[in-house]
Amino acid sequence: MSTVRRTNVTRRILGVMVVALLSVLISVMNVEAQKTERINFVGGPPAGVFGIFATGIGTYLSKTVPNLDVSVTATGGSVENIRRVNSKEADMGLSFASDVHEAYYGLEKFTGKPLTNYRAVGLVFFGVAHLITYEDSGIKGVGDLAGKRVALGTPGSGTFATAERVFRSLGIWDKITRIPLLGAAAGEAMSDGKADAFFWTGPEPDRVTTEAATKKPVRAIDIYTPASKTEFFKQYP
Template sequence: MLIFSAQQVRKNLFLLALSIMLLFSFKTIASERTLLFSGGPDGGTFQYFSAGISEYLSKELDGYKVLNEASAGSVENLRRLNKRESDFGITYSGDLYLGRNGRLSNNARQYRNVHAVAYLYGAPAHLVVLDDKRINSVSDLVGKKVAVGAVGSGAAASAKRFFESMGVWGKIEPQFLGYSEGAVSLGDGLIDALWVFAGYPNSAVIQAASANRIKLLQTYTEAQKNGKLFEDFPFYSKVVIPADTYPGVDYDVVTIQDSALWTASSRLPGDVVEKAVKLIYQSEGLDHLVSVKSTAKAMSIDSGLTGIVTPVHKGAQNFWKSKGKTLTEVQIR
């Protein structure tokens, strides 16, 4: 008969307990599924939101680890989600709408496997001019130089849509400059107007307003009266940039905006999406996102479906309906 010393017994019990703990740990790791969340360029707003949502869901969504991935931005996220190279992403409503209908620039593919989940924040148009009497409306820009954003940027694409709808794209001189360069050029008299398509307050507009007396044109009012923008591009909506957001601009600016949306692969199970949205829209989830990026203050139950003109993921539909939200026919298609 084998006789073990007390020390050997304790050692064997310790090894047994350790083996059981490791076994359960391996089972937990093995059963934990990884979800990929596609954000944007490092330092950009998309990436802040993607990282914030991923971090919170990794802690709170049982059985899942959510990894944040950098990307080139909205259109790349659309492509990744459509191929299911990512599970979640951030996409502009405009790109989602145009991609679904095969109308992306130089790309006739229809991206049908990407669904909206929720509104994150708005990207309003700022049409900045110097505060003199020369330019008071879009029509006054005919023959003038307008900085519209870098070549291939979302800002440049939105500028072309806006000015084409107003019938003046072929009558202005677009200058493909980044925001900061455009702000300097406006002050130096090298351009006549600066187009910025980004959340407010925007640093380039602050830069222009700090060095010069500026004014912002009312793009929504003009588009509604004179153009076909909302007919051709229904993802644009009305937004007000409050008075005193920028130095010297002491009036409300009624402008247009696109919406940055939380999106998901249509093949992601509905129960996973519903749980994820529920976690983010509880007070702790929203507080976490605001701590990551103050722009998240725009997120609420009331604003949750803002700017969405494409189908909403089934899981997200269940969540929004449970909150008393009425979805449009397009959103439930």
């Protein structure tokens, strides 16, 4: 039986949004009067939450909107999707609201280079930041991560971007061994002993944690309390 031990689990809510080129929105509104409209929808890694949601949304739109054909492309995730939609490499994509905000206003990794050639279409789901380890790992708080191997998403994904924000604010970004694995792959790495913990953002309850807990009890590490003692929530409201 799977067991999850919670240590004041943080519930950092991250809205996941659909972003799209404004021109595509207009064309989709008029698609019934036109020939078949083909649009490219970027999601994330195939086995990840973004990949699954993008496939489902794309399939639904293709079946229910006349003369619309939606193809779904696997990507690294949130940040990459914004760049692709902004540059017209893709027509629609999924992204965390925090990344959309930073890109639009030229903040953080987008400093001096704002990306504004897109619009938010709607909210898909609320994501929660998870920091998970096994109970017997000896990791009981974020301070125990120093020198440990942490799977925290692939560069370009919203999970990786969020992990960097959180861990830098806590002063441990340069003290951990960063493993570029996302979602199910991150959970499997911990189950196989190749990672001591994993961080990711997604719905709750989430399949990754549940599957990891089928091997032995896991612990959810509190990141809200230590983050609230820094400037994190002021910097990323």
